[in-house]
Amino acid sequence: MSFSIVVDHVSYGWPDGTKVLDGLDAAFPAGRTGLIGVNGSGKSTLLKIIAGELVPQSGSVSVSGVVGYLPQNVPLAAARTVSDLLEISGKRAALHAIESGDVAEEHFAAIGDDWDVEERARAELDRLGLDHIGLDRTVGTLSGGETIMVALVAQLLKRPDVLLLDEPTNNLDLDARERLYAAVSAWAGVLVVVSHDRTLLGLVDQVAELREGVVRMYGGNLADYEDQVAAEQEAALRTVRTAEGEVRRQQRELVEARIRIDRNIRAGKKAAANNKAPKIVANGLKRKAQVTAGKQRTLHLEKLEEARDRLSEAGQAVRDDAEIRIQLPGTEVPAGRTVLTLPLDPPPARTHAPAAHVGDAEQDAAHAGDAEQDAAPQAAAVLETLVIRGPERIALLGPNGSGKTTLLKRIVEHRAHVPVRYLPQRLDLLDDTLSVMDNVRALAPSAPVNEVRARLARFLFRGERVNQAVGTLSGGERFRATLAALLSAEPPPQLLLLDEPTNNLDMPSVRQLAQALSAYRGALIVACHDLPFLETIGITRRLRQDREAGLTES
Incomplete structure (x- = not known):
C-alpha cells in the first residue's frame, strides 16, 4: 500500500x-x-x-x-x-x-x-x-x-x-x-x-x-471501529479473568507449599530428637531440609510473579479512558418562578406582501437552505417577550447567522431574576496568559485552593496540570477548563446558557456532559445543532431564531 x-x-x-x-x-x-x-x-x-x-x-x-x-x-x-x-x-x-x-x-x-x-x-x-x-x-x-x-x-x-x-x-x-x-x-x-x-x-x-x-x-468507518474495539475488549477481559484465576491458583499453591514445608521441618526436628543421631548428621539433614524448602519457596514465588506479570500485561490491553466527572452546583429553581423576562426586538419589516402559499420557514429555507425548517411550524407566532419560568430546558434552534449567539449575549447583558452564566461558542472567557487554577480562582475567589484542585481533578486537571497556561491547551482541554471555571463561579448559575457545547469534545466527554446537564436543576438554554445530544438532556421547550421571522415557539 x-x-x-x-x-x-x-x-x-x-x-x-x-x-x-x-x-x-x-x-x-x-x-x-x-x-x-x-x-x-x-x-x-x-x-x-x-x-x-x-x-x-x-x-x-x-x-x-x-x-x-x-x-x-x-x-x-x-x-x-x-x-x-x-x-x-x-x-x-x-x-x-x-x-x-x-x-x-x-x-x-x-x-x-x-x-x-x-x-x-x-x-x-x-x-x-x-x-x-x-x-x-x-x-x-x-x-x-x-x-x-x-x-x-x-x-x-x-x-x-x-x-x-x-x-x-x-x-x-x-x-x-x-x-x-x-x-x-x-x-x-x-x-x-x-x-x-x-x-x-x-x-x-x-x-x-x-x-x-x-x-x-x-x-x-466509526461503526466498524467500535465493533473491532468491542471485540478486542471482550477478548482482553477474558484474558484478564484467566490471568486473575492463575494468580489466585499460584497464591493458593504458595500457601499450601509453605504449610507443607513447615510441617515437614517440624516433623524432621521431632524425628532427629527421637533418633538421637550424631549432631553432625542431624545438622546436615537440617541444612538439606532448609535448602529444599528454600528452593520450593523460590519456585512458587517465581510462578506467582510470572502470573502477576501476565495479569499486568493482560490488563494493559483493557481500556480505561479517563472521563470528566461534572458535578453541577445545587441550583434548583422552583417550578413557576420567573427566571427571565426579556423584551425582544420586532423582526425586520418585509419589503413584500406576505405570500399566502409560502410560510416564513419555507422562505427562510429557500434563502438559507436550512434543513432545520421542520422544527418550526409555518404558523408559529413570533414572540414579543421571552419569558422563562422554573427549571425549563430550552433548545435554541435556527440556521447559521440567524442570531442565536446574539440572543444569548442579550440575555447575559439583560438583568435576569437569577444568577446567569454563559458558555460562549468561541471559549474566550479565560485569560490565555493565566494558569487553569488562576482562571478558576478569578471566578471563585473565596474557594479554598484545595477545593479548587478537587473541582479541577473532576475535569482531568490533576497535579501540575492545574498550573498549565490556558493558551497552551488543546480545544477539548480548553473546553474542560472553561466549563470548570463556569460551574465554579460565585454565585453558582441558576440560568445556564450554552452555545454549541459539544464542540471540541470527544465522544466520552459529550456523554458525560449530557449526563451532568440531565441532573442540573436550574433553567437551561442550549443553542446546538447536535439533535441526538439535545434529546439526551431532556429538552422541554424548543425555540427557533430566524433571520426574518424573529424568535418563534416550535
Missing part, C-alpha cells in the same frame, strides 16, 4: 516542557481517514505538523502533493473580508485593475493562470450553501458556522491533493452539515479529518486512533 502522508518518529512538546507527541510513527493511505482520540491526545497538534503549521522538535513528515488545512479555530479579524479569508483579494484587485485599463505587468503576475478565480469562488460558496454571502462582506458579520464554511471554501480553492480538517462540523447548522457531508463523500483525494461527529465519521474509509502516543489503523 502506498501512503500519502508518512510521519516518522515525530516528537513535539510545549515550551513549558509538556510532551504532546513522543517518537510518533504513522502513515495515512489514500481515501478518507477519521483521526480520533481523547481530548489532549495530540490530534490537532499532529494535523498542524502535517500541514506545516508546527515544526516537530525531532522526526520528519512527508506529504505527497498540495495540502489544504482547516484548523479547529479559524483565525478571525473582524475587519477582514470574505475575499481576504478566501485568500483571493490580491488576484481580484489585479483583475479589477486590468478591467479598468491598468495593464501593469504586476497585475498579470498576481493573477497567473487563475483568471476565473471570482467565478470559482462564487461557485464553491454557492455549492456549500453560502450563496447569500458576498465576497466583500466583512468577517465580523459572519456567524461561527458561516466562517468555518468560508474557510473550507478557501482550502478547496487551492485544489489540494491532501485535505486536513479539524472538527469541521463545529458550529454548523444541520443544512451546512449535510453540505459538508456531501463534500466529504465526493472528495477524491486524500482526507484526514479529526471529528467527534458520528455521521461524518460514518463516511470515512478507515479510522486512525491516536491513543497513548501511538496511532493504530482500523479498516472501515
